[in-house]
Amino acid sequence: MRPLVGGPTVVDHPEGGELRRHRDKFPVENVTLVLHYAEPESPSSHKLTLLQSLAADAIGPVTD
Numbered sequence: 001m002r003p004l005v006g007g008p009t010v011v012d013h014p015e016g017g018e019l020r021r022h023r024d025k026f027p028v029e030n031v032t033l034v035l036h037y038a039e040p041e042s043p044s045s046h047k048l049t050l051l052q053s054l055a056a057d058a059i060g061p062v063t064d
Contacts, residue, residue, distance in 0.1 A: 009036065015054070016047040 004025040021036045038044035
């Protein structure tokens with residue numbers, strides 16, 4: 001079994017540009033949960049917030 005190693009990752013997003021994120025891995029039953037997140041208040045965090053709002057606008061309101 002490989003050890004669960006996290007670390008920094010960089011993604012070049014077509015609309016957001018360079019996004020620096022951290023990756024953590026956690027064993028959950030028979031799967032591995034992988035979390036990617038930006039440091040709070042970092043440029044990447046602000047870009048992810050902007051991308052989130054753009055995606056929400058594209059999808060439209062959620063109705064029951």
